[in-house]
Amino acid sequence: MKDITISLDDETYRRVHVIATERGTSVSALVTTHLEKLGSGMNESERLRQVERELRQRVGEFRAAGRLGRDELHRRRHT
Secondary structure (H helix, E strand, O other): OOOOOOOOOHHHHHHHHHHHHHOOOOHHHHHHHHHHHHHOOOOHHHHHHHHHHHHHHHHHOOOHHHOOOHHHHOOOOOO
């Protein structure tokens, strides 16, 4: 494992530190995760194509017969 040193302006570091805290992790872990994704060989367009494939699969599982009827959808009662 290699150690690296980076320099950030104070405001950027503060914002990243807040994000890390909200996610229950560290700045170092955020940077590591980002760099691992970057180094995984999947660029942004490949990642988006993967997301699109997953969404299309989910949409393909949709069946109109499983939808609620109009009255049921709007919780209307026949009087």
